[in-house]
Structures are given as C-alpha cells and as structure tokens.
Amino acid sequence: ETGVTQSPTHLIKTRGQQVTLRCSSQSGHNTVSWYQQALGQGPQFIFQYYREEENGRGNFPPRFSGLQFPNYSSELNVNALELDDSALYLCASSPGQLTDTQYFGPGTRLTVL
C-alpha cells in the first residue's frame, strides 16, 4: 500500500510568483485535504476536496486554490505569493469526506523571497 506522496520536496519562489504543489493520495482514498504549517506552529486547514469538488475551506484567501483529479491526486495552487506564504504545505488523504482520520504526506517546504 502506497502512502501519501508530495512533490516537490522543497521550492523557492519570489514574491508575486505563482506556485503549484502536488499530492498523490493513499491508495483507496477519495478525499484530500491541504494544510499550511508555518514555522513553529501547528498546521492550519486550507481546504478539502472530495471527488473533484471543494467541500470545505478554511480561512485562506481565494489566491489559494486547488484541484482534484479523477485518480484522486491533487494540486494546490497559490497565486501572487507573499512572504508570509513561506511554510510547510501538507497534504492529507482519507477514505471519505466525513472520515475523521487523515493520513499525511511528508510535505513541501515553500520559501518565498
């Protein structure tokens, strides 16, 4: 059974640029959630996708957007990058939209200069 994978591992961007982060769900999981973890803090919920539709969103601006594909892999897109977007971005998958247990990937470390 393959766990949650994310790419790339590290990324450096400059202010104003756009970035796309990718996530492959654990086998059999149809729900993906994205979290932002700033340095020294706990992860914060960005949004959740279930069967290619966004079905829940945290307190993040619209420049944070996502996609989920038919194979349940997912992308997180961030436009107009700001310095405060520097963080570890975590993807988590679960076997259902209302399933409480989520399984996390290793994360993508984004640095915005």
Next chain:
Amino acid sequence: AQSVTQLGSHVSVSEGALVLLRCNYSSSVPPYLFWYVQYPNQGLQLLLKYTSAATLVKGINGFEAEFKKSETSFHLTKPSAHMSDAAEYFCAVSRTSSSASKIIFGSGTRLSIRP
C-alpha cells in the same frame, strides 16, 4: 467550536523517564481526538486517536492517552522515554460539518530527551 490547547511548548525529560504531554480540548459535542508526531523535516504521523470506544487509547511506539471528560483532557504519556522520541507532538480535534471533516491542531509541544 472545537479546539485544543497544548500546555507547554517545550518539554525535556531524561532517557528512561516518564513522558507526559498535556492537551485540553474544548468541544460542545463528543470529540474525536488525535495525537500526531512530527520528526524533523518530516510530515505528520498518527500516534493514536480517540473515538469514544474506550477512554484509554494505546498508540504506536509505546504511547497512550487517556480521555477524561470531567477534566476535558487528553494527555499523552509514555512510561519510559527513548532518544528516538525526540520530536514535535501535536494534539488535534476533528471538526466535521455536513460536508467536510477537518482537523484542528494545537500549537505543538517539542519533546527533548536528555541522555
């Protein structure tokens, strides 16, 4: 609204000593509670979860947590610390709406182990 509070941002214990990481929750309904561990430069690994089946929950790596409704607590313990336990630990609660389930994390406790 559901939330968790972790008491102590940094805990240091000697190898072989008891580990106690504190977490209090706030929830108007019976919560689903979790402890996750994060090793340096890695993602989150689920240690254990409480789903109301039993108040004492056993997890991986010798950790366990006890749900105490009267104290609104879900503290994490391990009888004997190992050097490999050094990591960041997050207490979390699940918040489920009619359409989605998200996890609300505490601010984390860094566990250091002294030789």
